[in-house]
Amino acid sequence: xxxxxxxxxxxxxxxxxxxxxxYAMIPLxxxxxxxxxxxxxxxxxxxxxxxxxxTPGPIAINAATFVGYRTNGFIGACVATLGVxxxxxxxxxxxxxxxxxxxxxxxxQYAFMGIRAAVLALILKALWMMFKSAKKKVIxxxxxxxxxxxxxxxxxxxxxxxxxxxxxxxxxxxxxxxEQSHDTD
Amino acid sequence: MILIKxxxxxxxxxxxxxxxxYAMIAMxxxxAERHGWLTQxxxxxxxxxxxxTPGPLAVNMAxxxxxxxxxVLGAVIATLGIVLPSFIIILIIAKSFEKFKDSxxxxxxxxxxxxxxxxxxxxxxxxxxxxVFFPNGLQSSCFTDISFWIFLCLFExxxxxxxxxxxxxxxxxxxxxxxxxxxxxxxx
Numbered sequence: 110x111x112x113x114x115x116x117x118x119x120x121x122x123x124x125x126x127x128x129x130x131x132y133a134m135i136p137l138x139x140x141x142x143x144x145x146x147x148x149x150x151x152x153x154x155x156x157x158x159x160x161x162x163x164t165p166g167p168i169a170i171n172a173a174t175f176v177g178y179r180t181n182g183f184i185g186a187c188v189a190t191l192g193v194x195x196x197x198x199x200x201x202x203x204x205x206x207x208x209x210x211x212x213x214x215x216x217x218q219y220a221f222m223g224i225r226a227a228v229l230a231l232i233l234k235a236l237w238m239m240f241k242s243a244k245k246k247v248i249x250x251x252x253x254x255x256x257x258x259x260x261x262x263x264x265x266x267x268x269x270x271x272x273x274x275x276x277x278x279x280x281x282x283x284x285x286x287x288e289q290s291h292d293t294d
Numbered sequence: 295m296i297l298i299k300x301x302x303x304x305x306x307x308x309x310x311x312x313x314x315x316y317a318m319i320a321m322x323x324x325x326a327e328r329h330g331w332l333t334q335x336x337x338x339x340x341x342x343x344x345x346x347t348p349g350p351l352a353v354n355m356a357x358x359x360x361x362x363x364x365x366v367l368g369a370v371i372a373t374l375g376i377v378l379p380s381f382i383i384i385l386i387i388a389k390s391f392e393k394f395k396d397s398x399x400x401x402x403x404x405x406x407x408x409x410x411x412x413x414x415x416x417x418x419x420x421x422x423x424x425x426v427f428f429p430n431g432l433q434s435s436c437f438t439d440i441s442f443w444i445f446l447c448l449f450e451x452x453x454x455x456x457x458x459x460x461x462x463x464x465x466x467x468x469x470x471x472x473x474x475x476x477x478x479x480x481x482x
Contacts, residue, residue: 128461128463162312165312165383166377175384178388193349204347216474221342224339225422225445227449231456232418232419239316239317240412243409252406256410257413257417261420268306270414278404281405282401
């Protein structure tokens with residue numbers, strides 16, 4: 110099969126059959142890309158996870174772009190990314206039209222009242238998972254608190270908070286490194 | 295004009311969200327509120343639908359917001375906007391993958407970003423909580439309203455199920471059924 114078509118179809122399958130996105134997608138990518146197609150090895154997949162954590166944007170897009178690029182250059186990156194996005198796009202467009210038709214129904218409104226409580230619970234879980242994976246250091250807790258207050262109460266644009274915290278982390282780590290090397294002198 | 299605004303907004307969100315879909319909620323909320331694109335409740339509904347449909351949460355939410363504000367073309371533009379930063383950044387670092395991964399500078403930046411993401415998900419939790427429990431603003435009458443207590447119970451049950459690693463789609467479905475039952479039962 111044509112390599113581009115193969116990339117496109119593989120990533121379309123990944124996009125169409127993973128729920129919850131992100132990390133839920135990794136095992137499927139692994140199976141398709143390493144075991145079935147042998148486009149990348151296991152180590153490269155774990156690299157993608159590491160890189161996705163430190164680059165912005167959805168992990169699925171990062172992975173698709175990377176695998177596509179490694180397999181067939183720029184065109185490969187384009188078709189793989191298009192493939193992973195397309196199912197979402199089509200399904201959401203369809204649901205959006207259906208929702209528009211039925212949203213005035215009482216039952217639909219009641220259902221969503223219940224669903225919102227469930228979403229709150231899912232956010233709480235995501236919060237806890239991220240909290241657990243953060244470094245257990247005083248400075249981490251200070252940044253958490255600062256980012257929370259700045260975005261929740263002072264309504265600062267999250268972009269500035271992200272840039273500020275990133276810069277702060279960089280400077281802090283540089284200062285600490287100097288201190289450490291000073292200690293060992 | 296709305297299309298350019300959509301594109302730039304989602305480009306910005308795509309370029310500055312780390313840590314997956316949930317970290318994005320606070321940012322989408324800020325933008326949607328500023329531009330008057332969505333109500334709080336609509337945004338929460340989109341999160342639920344994005345979680346119950348396949349594909350990346352971020353792409354699903356971008357498509358939703360895009361289609362609501364600018365039709366099919368809006369959906370294309372918003373999705374393109376959210377995908378483009380990731381795409382370009384990965385292409386740039388694809389060649390120097392190892393160097394990037396082990397870079398001290400990247401690690402330093404991430405040591406500041408990771409906790410910031412926790413704080414931002416905290417913000418999302420707070421504002422979604424307000425939408426769920428106090429849809430008409432915080433009033434003392436809220437606590438005497440039976441629906442407040444029903445949603446509080448439903449939230450607690452959902453949270454327990456979520457922490458027990460039950461599939462989010464099942465939790466959302468259960469909550470929908472309880473919502474319909476409570477709605478008709480109480481005649482809300």
